[in-house]
Amino acid sequence: MLTLALLLIGSHQTWAQANGKCGFVPTQEMIQRTLANKAAAENGLALDFRDGETYVPIKFHLIAKLDGSFRVDESNVFEALCYLNNAYIDQGIQFYIYQGFDYINNDVAWDFPEDNLFLMNSRKEARAVNIYIGNKAETPDDPSPGTTLAYYNPGYDWIVCKRSEVNGGSSTLAHELGHFFSLLHTFNGWECSPWDDEIHGNPVSSTTAPCPSLEDGDPVDVELADGSNCETAGDFLCDTPADYNFGLFDNGDCIYNYNCMDPSGNSMDPMENNFMSYFGNCASYVFTEEQEGLVAADLASRSILDTDFTPIATEIEGVPTLNYPVDGENVAYNTVAFNWTPVDGADRYILEYDIDQNFSLLAQEIIVWGTYKSVEGPFLENKEYFWRVRPLNAYYGCTSYSEKGTFMTTDAVAVKEVQEVNAFQVMPNPVAAGNDLQVNLDVNTGFDGQVILRSLDGRTIFAKEMAFATGSNVEFIPTQNLSAGIYMVSIVTQTGVSTKRVVVGN
Ligand SMILES: [Zn+2]
Incomplete structure (x- = not known):
């Protein structure tokens, strides 16, 4: 038992898990x-x-x-x-x-x-x-x-x-x-062969480091614990104490726990929480x-x-408020339009959505330069989706996500075009809010249907029952009280739907 224990202590590399x-x-x-x-x-x-x-x-x-x-x-x-x-x-x-x-x-x-x-x-x-x-x-x-x-x-x-x-x-x-x-690493010269008493001795038996740190030159000198050769050994710096790559096999507690002695027989005291060491899991590094x-x-x-x-702002405080899709709302079609309130200092946002409320299943991330994005999917049909938005700029990444919102997708692609329609036109497009939209339909066989104007999140804004006659048909849709954005004009019959997108400007 004693022999085994000594073996384990003597050659830590054979059993310890190396850190990255x-x-x-x-x-x-x-x-x-x-x-x-x-x-x-x-x-x-x-x-x-x-x-x-x-x-x-x-x-x-x-x-x-x-x-x-x-x-x-x-x-x-x-x-x-x-x-x-x-x-x-x-x-x-x-x-x-x-x-x-x-x-x-x-x-x-x-x-x-x-x-x-x-x-x-x-x-x-x-x-x-x-x-x-x-x-x-x-x-x-x-x-x-x-x-x-x-x-x-x-x-x-x-x-x-x-x-x-x-x-x-x-x-x-x-x-x-x-x-x-x-x-350089604080343990410069020990990258390829971390200290092991069976290989390097204890005290360390050589005064030159084991790895060819100078690619085509000589290895550097082993840095001494008392700092006496710090200018010319190890990383050539004197306020980073000698380290023989103790961190690679450190057990993740950020504490040097070997009994290594340098070539002069002095005990080592490396700086664990130095950024250029390999000690892992330190609370902070310097x-x-x-x-x-x-x-x-x-x-x-x-x-x-x-x-x-x-940078445009040194920091970003606050998070966006989600506007639409309105929480819990059904969203028709395979396109979902997202909108949120702007946040001071942000010039871009990460829009994230998933069918998992923790955003860990099929999470999609999209960088949006602004506060509106129409996403063409693909979205799964008949699913509850979760979404959230994170404000950012080129410099400041320490931001939080908004509260999460939800929406439901309906039968996303179960849409047939209306067979009776030869040509379907909506004009002007874009239209200035307040002006009428003119819907022109050329119909091969008369039919009963509806003209519907919807927002991209699926809300119906205007709907009218119509008896369309063979030949040319014209209908007008008022756009008063519409906010700027993208809308959909649809001709809906019992057999299908034809849709055009229109842009309403200010
Ligand atoms: Zn490195």
Whole structure:
């Protein structure tokens, strides 16, 4: 029993579950950039650059399969943006979505974006940070343990992230942006081989780190616990204590719980809640002052980023009120028109609907630039639907959804055209509210029916019984008291319905 226990303690990698990891590998060039930024920060060069908040553009590339399925939800991207802006706000850095999302439908790129480098390159936005979100971020032939959640590729200067890491609770993108701004892991040099006393000894037996951190150069020195070689070892920063990748096998409590000693025999005391460590589930993460100095210096050196943006509002408070469909109302036809009240500061909204009241079954999300959207479905027939709306802008993602509303779909497509009608015209279209709509019908066989004007949510506004005669028929529909919007004019008989849409303007 004792032997087994020792074995288990001695070789934690054989049984512990690895946390997710980052696939970033620093190149020689990247290290040079890190060191140059460090020198600039120490000389105070970056401080002159900025005055107030700097808004850093991010181009999010949302990759789906070819048929458009399995794309990350836009609402999750906004939640990730909210997390990022909280993570960087004390550095005066805020991120915003650069000119909308880039939607990519490609099976190869969806599974692993860099399998389609040509496509990634063709969609890259030079003036923004590029983040490609696909199904996974596993780099090929990576021998080190753990699932890759994301990485920054210093050669292409872009970030690849697994879609499950894009949400309001994950620190992954904040970590990757740290790399984008030239930060190394606090455990630089230990990525490929986290400390294990059976492999590296205890005290650690080598003074050089195990992984070829400089791609074509020598490994960095092992950083000592007393900080005596902090300028030249590990991540080259002195306010991030030595770490030998203890976080990868951490049990998710954000507490260093090994008894590792550095090559000098001193006990380790890593900084668990540093954004650039691997410790998981910390209540919050921070960057150190020196890390922030590098970020500022790197940002100052990136003159091509479009940082002139000022958001339309710093925050969005409040949520929309849902106007229509009116709660619980039947909605005819296969098109549903949605409308809600505007919210200050929002220039776009996420409209979400589902037959599940928790929006977790067939939830559809649509970004709407405004407060009205007519959706062509497909909607299921004879179902209760739930819907809600979330206000947003390019910069502010920390918003809530409205209260949810409901509507019922009726027999959506059980509509036959009226056989007796040769031609059906409604004019003028658009019509100014207050003017009559003229309905012209050319009929091949006389019939009895109705002329009906409805709003898109199915309410009947005007209805008149008519005996249509063979030949030309004209009827007028008043439009007084109609608010601007889209309406439907229908000819209804016992055998079918013919419908035209008309636009009523002010
Ligand atoms: Zn990393």
